[in-house]
Amino acid sequence: GAVVSQHPSRVICKSGTSVKIECRSLDFQATTMFWYRQFPKQSLMLMATSNEGSKATYEQGVEKDKFLINHASLTLSTLTVTSAHPEDSSFYICSAQETSGGADIQYFGAGTRLSVL
Amino acid sequence: GQNIDQPTEMTATEGAIVQINCTYQTSGFNGLFWYQQHAGEAPTFLSYNVLDGLEEKGRFSSFLSRSKGYSYLLLKELQMKDSASYLCAAMDSNYQLIWGAGTKLIIKP
Numbered sequence: 001g002a003v004v005s006q007h008p009s010r011v012i013c014k015s016g017t018s019v020k021i022e023c024r025s026l027d028f029q030a031t032t033m034f035w036y037r038q039f040p041k042q043s044l045m046l047m048a049t050s051n052e053g054s055k056a057t058y059e060q061g062v063e064k065d066k067f068l069i070n071h072a073s074l075t076l077s078t079l080t081v082t083s084a085h086p087e088d089s090s091f092y093i094c095s096a097q098e099t100s101g102g103a104d105i106q107y108f109g110a111g112t113r114l115s116v117l
Numbered sequence: 118g119q120n121i122d123q124p125t126e127m128t129a130t131e132g133a134i135v136q137i138n139c140t141y142q143t144s145g146f147n148g149l150f151w152y153q154q155h156a157g158e159a160p161t162f163l164s165y166n167v168l169d170g171l172e173e174k175g176r177f178s179s180f181l182s183r184s185k186g187y188s189y190l191l192l193k194e195l196q197m198k199d200s201a202s203y204l205c206a207a208m209d210s211n212y213q214l215i216w217g218a219g220t221k222l223i224i225k226p
Contacts, residue, residue, distance in 0.1 A: 006159075043204065043218040044160070093159045103148060103167065104212060108159040 003027050004096045006109025013084055014117055021079045021112045023094030029074035030096035034106060035067070038091045050077040084116045119143045121217035123205050128223045129195055137190045137203050137220045145210020149181050149188045152204040154219065160204055163190070192222075200224045 003026040011019050023033055033050040048069055049057040056069035068080040077096075081088055091113050095106040120142045129135040141149065148167040152160035166172055166181035166188060178191040190203055202219040209215055 044216050046214075046216075049213075103165050104208070105150070105162055105165060106214065107162060108152075111159040113157075 002096070002098045002100075002105070002107040004094065004107045004109040006094050006112055008112060009110055010113045010115075012115045012117065015085050016083055019081045019084055019114060021081075021092055021094070021114075023077045023079070023096065023109050025075045025096040025098070025107075028096070028098045030077075030098065031074060032097040032104075033071060033077040034095045034097070035069060035077075035079050036093045036095070038093060038111075040091075044093065047079075081114065084114070086116045089114055089116045119207075119209060119215045121205055121207060121215055123203075123217040123220045125218070126221045126223065128225060129192075131195055131197060131224055131226050133195050134191065134193050135195060135222065137192070137205075137222065139188045139190070139205035139217060141186050141188070141205070141207040141215070141217075143207045143209040143215055146183065147208040147210065147212055149179075150206040150208070150214065151179050151188075151190045152206065153201050154204055155201045163203075195224050197224050197226070 005024045007022045031052050035047045036044040038044050046059050047062045050069045050071040052071045052074050058064045071077040093111040094109045097104050097106050123139045151163040153163050154160040164179035171180045176193045181188045202221050204219045205217040206214045
């Protein structure tokens, strides 16, 4: 099956530092990847859609200068949280879209739990 | 607006059957997805329906009625490991997923 790897699984950092999260599709090519944020006991909140070779599409209210997305290859997208602050602490999850049998299915990475001190 | 409704929480007994309902309202429709999410983990894909009817996959089945904007996930022979949140998501005309808030399923022995 489709496997998506997300790294790191957990990050603890000081306020003001930048954190980079990688999302890789291991056994398929993903033109489109997605970045989500999830607060405890809440549903997924889409932050941005990452398209290979072009700029990411950000959802309303998401600061593109704070959450930098790069999708330089068909198997890798990165999210960089710049100048992280405690309010950025959250569970960040990526997904990669695979087209199979005419359906576009998102497969998720394991998520990254970010704690900003 | 676009909206997904599913129950917040359900409780069922080990070995029993449970049905988790989902209704959706989207601008256009390109399919209905169910994902399972264990606490502290990322979602895992369970099923995809785009045509009316029942899709069976082992102990899990998913049903879709496009005319009613309705889907359900049926879990049979419940096991303790099935305790998780189940997320319903509908794909709109822009091929974007609209997510429900999830149904927390609690399995009791």
